[in-house]
Amino acid sequence: MTDIVIPNVGESVSEVTIASWMAQAGDTVKKDDPIVEIETDKASQELVAPEDGVLSEILVAEGETVAVGTLIAKMGEGSGKAAAKKEAVKGDAEVKAQTEAPASNKSSGSSIDINVPNVGESVSEVTVASWMKQVGDAVEKDEAIVELETDKAAQELVAPRSGVLTEILVAEGDIATIGQTLARLGESQSTGDLPGPATAAKGDEGGGLAGVSGTNFDDVPNDARVMPAAAKIIRENDLDASKITGSGKDGRILKADAAQALSDGSAKKSAAPAAAPTPPSVSAPAPVAPSAPRETGEREERVRMSRLRQTIARRLKDAQNTAAMLTTYNEADMSEIMAIRSKYKEVFLKKHGVKLGFMSFFVKACVQALKEVPTVNAEIDGTDIIYKNFYDISIAVGTDKGLVVPVLRDADVLSLGGIEKGIGELGAKARDGNLSMDDMRGGTFTISNGGVYGSLMSSPILNPPQSGILGMHTIQKRPVVVNDEMVIRPMMYLALSYDHRIVDGKEAVTFLVRVKECLEDPERLLLDL
Template sequence: MTVEIRVPVLGESVTEATVGQWFKKVGDAVVKDEPIVELETDKVTLEVNATESGRLEEIVVAEGEDVEVGALLGQLLAGGAGNTSAPAEAPPEEPAAVAAPATPAPAATPPAAAPSSAAPALPAAQKLIDENGLNPASITGTGKDGRITKGDVLEAMENGGSSPAAAPTAPAASAPAPASVSAAPSGPRSEEAREERVKMTRLRKSIANRLKDAQNTAAMLTTYNEVDMGAMLDLRAEYKELFLKKHGVKLGFMSFFTKACIAGLKELPAVNAEIDGDDLIYKNYYNMGIAVGTPTGLVVPVLRDADQLSFAEVEKGIGELGKKARDGKLSMADLQGGTFTITNGGVYGSLMSSPILNPPQAGVLGMHKIQERPMAVNGEIEIRPMMYLALTYDHRIIDGKEAVTFLVRVKEALEDPQRLLLDL
């Protein structure tokens, strides 16, 4: 029986995707629920799994091509016997058995050693490994049966824990190789070496379009302030161990900033509003978008009803969303429905910047690096841990007085964290 592989429903307002990678070739065996093809939308990357076991009979849409929801991607022959990885490795073993028929034991040894020399990786993880020249043996797999997941590869890349796969094989190269390497710098570089043309991913195109639309549509203006982080740092230092012991999560800055923003949004509802045609929609719920940088681009997963969450629940929720973003496991629902966004350029060392709105939201708060600076305190100069804050807002909805007041309220709450606990 032939089973069609079609583009699934991708989510609200998402009508098309790009075929990122086929994990199987025509004729390959497929197991039910195994990923067959990866699709890139303008928000997330998702895998299409096999609905039946069998053999991949046909690939209709090639990698890099755009498809609409419901489009036919390929066909699967259910129950059909396909090519597997085991037969592919059999030929190298057979000559060894012929050359040494009296010693069958050594011939059986290489297959047993092969898995240990190269840890098994899921298709999406293997793609990242190949693209970045990583050594899978240096990556610890956390998936089922120790398989390497996409998240394992991304974590290894962030920690610098992976070594280039080519490094161990370089000494084994033939003698002419070093000569060609040494000769390369002496001649002029080719045009191919000077430039590299790479097709934009759908996510990158989406980011570019949304940011440009925000500039073209909203009347964006940014107001700045600075906050003394001393009280918050002292509070965290005093309670971080007890907080971690009780809740199983670290007490970070994001829970304080989230709670401070919610307090400001409740007082100044225009900052939590949006424009819909000729109407203003004031939202009495607080879904906080938390910008997260990933190897494929910036995404903004949403922490829903954050006003109803405790500090620990906020920290856990943000941690889970961040991990899903880095692992490429965010769903469409994780990215929809935000009413206000917080972005932290400080993690990259930014001292000050002007964030761009995330439409249709009317406000975005930019956090930055904590920098010790000399400040005048009660007529004396003190060295204080200071952070610049930036609020970019849609001036069509929010007046300057409302924007400045909101940022002052955030500043007051952060400089006196007890206000958040007392709802002041």
Template sequence: MSTEVRVPTLGESVTEATVATWFKKPGDAVAVDEMLCELETDKVTVEVPAPAAGTMGEIVAEEGATVGVDALLATIADGASDSAAPAAKAEAAPAAAPADSGGEAVDVMVPTLGESVTEATVSTWFKKVGDTVAQDEMLCELETDKVSVEVPSPAAGVLSEIVAEEGTTVDASAKLAVIGGATASASSAPAAAEAAPAAATSGKDVEDAPSAKKLMAEKGIDPASVKGTGRDGRIMKEDVQKAASAPAAAPAPAAAPSARTPVTADDASREERVKMTRLRQTIARRLKDSQNTAAMLTTYNEVDMTEVMALRNEYKELFLKKHGVKLGFMSFFTKACCHALKEVPEVNAEIDGTDIVYKNYVHMGIAAGTPTGLVVPVIRDADSMSFADIEKAIAEKGARARDGKLSMAEMQGGSFTISNGGVYGSLMSSPILNPPQSGILGMHKIQERPMAINGEVVIRPMMYLALSYDHRIVDGKGAVTFLVRVKEALEDPRRLLMDL
């Protein structure tokens, strides 16, 4: 008996992941919940635990493979008695090759591309006609408007025909190529065995990730100069990107793409081309979708931070001593927003078809910058939390965001977002909505400015506030009222205690 290891739920709107690293190999003993492999999505890294104890059996999805939700990753043999299964399968493969084909050709079809994706473009063929291929060896890579999809060989044999050349646009049911029949397959096993030493000219006998090969070819990088971090030294796409960004002699300049402004050969040699990470691609797509979908407007105000700063200075040491966390400005802003959202509930709502969904809770998104891009962890039920609880949650989520350890669940379900550009020195900006939310508050740098108060000019610590809102739900009056209520609560924090 064996237990299947499948792709776990990846989270809302995430349908695919890439197998980044296997921590176990066939024949290894595994314990229940021991980490078997790591998957990368366009948002987070997901670790896959063992669903049962036993011996690692067959690895179905190798490193670099793109898999969908619930796809089979591997099998775990029950008990030590089955530990020889992987070896037996490996030894049986060459003998089975002639019988697999039986004189029949096998079609290579476009794999499932994911929800709402109907076509793809053939970007790269890793094999050419006449090459020997093993079952599950990567044949080509397809590009969709969402992700890149690598196509494995459905059988062992010889690539006898390529139907869709590079650059061809294919639909979800198209044929890509043909794997040859019995004669070709019969010779594939010894040919593959001889090919391994020949391919090991770089000093290793493992196959680099196809996406890494493609990137090395594009950048003219010698595989011998790249240190692989995959299993057994396998070169992954990230390794190539790292090598490309390291100081080195610039590769020969490529012809400038037609969509770019023409550059000289000297300029091209000093440029660096790095493929966008899946996270950055998702950020770019979602932000543009937000602009295209929502009727987004921004209203501005300013807040005198004198009272908040005085209150914070007075109680910060006592607060830290009692609660074990520093008293920052974010808890004041979170409380002020929760207070204002009760009065203007449409800012805490979203559109679902022809309905407006009002939220009787506040799940506050706190935008956080990380080395890989912007993420928005969500503090659930922030409206029922104390100042200390909010500060602890912000500190914990922020640390997890910087370490890349946020789960999908921690970044979903937000009803309103606060973005603090002031930590980077921003004086004024127009934040972009985080769909499907209808409001986002932008905080900015606190700057001393001369203000006219009671007929006198005084210096006060001022901050510009910006509320971007979806005009389809929120009218101008509601947006201005919300921002005024936030301003009033911050300029007189006692209002928060008395619910005024």
């Protein structure tokens, strides 16, 4: 019997609502079939069957709200053979444990599985970044035991109860799918009663994807690996998986890859000619298997890219391939803003508890320019343009693990103090690795400050699906002409990269000029000019 419980669906989410049951008691379900849709105050998502079987009991009705970790249904084996096999495996494991362990090493109680939670609507797999606890360690309820890394962020998985970590099933660096068991937590027991260290289980030769790597369809090459969520999109939309390039580990096709292929139409099946079948040379090539890694030299070190770094690389390349990206430049005299900061820095710090920085002025200036040039705040969706009447500004933050872009919500209604506080909180969460999925989702425009690293000028890359990004650079004293006189002023180069498919050159230049005017004459921000 397998328990279906509400997974940890987010750092700030403590309860969910059962929206609808997609399978009923007595129904036979296959592994990865959706069985129930749950809703939180942020999003809705589906829970899938962890294995083949029969949904034997539903414990929570539709419309009811339950806490994370609540048992909502039970699944039984779908056939006698499967049940017998499971019992045989279980029996072998028990015999092995009793043979290898001393006579005193007996279990003092039941154990619970620590499974990979549903960490986001478009996330189908995670990487086990690091185990904070080892086999035999005692843990307290809500204590962090493992750090998981997705292609969007890293997050910690906490213990659902106090106990002892009795078994680790997935090693650090391995990939696990949503719902897969990572470890087992037993009841508290003495140190002498602990089992020996467990060997991390490998799901397949590709690296810990048990039950997933074998998901194949008639149009999927034998060596292709299609994740369950991607397989569903391919099947429902009759796509050709051989035309989809996988961005996951070992070329695995992820949900995002299938969704992108569906939106751009690159994986549509071609109708076969009536007279004769299409020659093999004409058909789309299957995804090329990754070449064998080259040998490293004595003074080289090979380190696997993190999921976050892989995603950064893929998204930046996608931005170049998809958008008609162009950059326009200008420069701003920072004298007035520097004078304001120097005059009011002590009073500002005393009142708001944060320092008055440059970023708050830039956020306000960008919001002002976005209101005048709304296409820079819009996005393309197929053949439509979505204009956004809100201003959620993404702030690029460099961390040890890579570049992340958390979002400052409703920047248009925040004061300079509110903006500085918000940016400070997001920056601290980014550096500590505590950014949630909601912190990263839904920005309308991005600001990147390369100046903190000394960059004099650069062309920032778009943050899809946004249509604009502003690059700030280092402030440098340079000779400029003011009122026909040569003077020395603190100058900053500004760069606006934009999607030329939606933003015309005139609009891009107008936007950057408005930002320049607001920075050089901050009173315009007060007067909403």
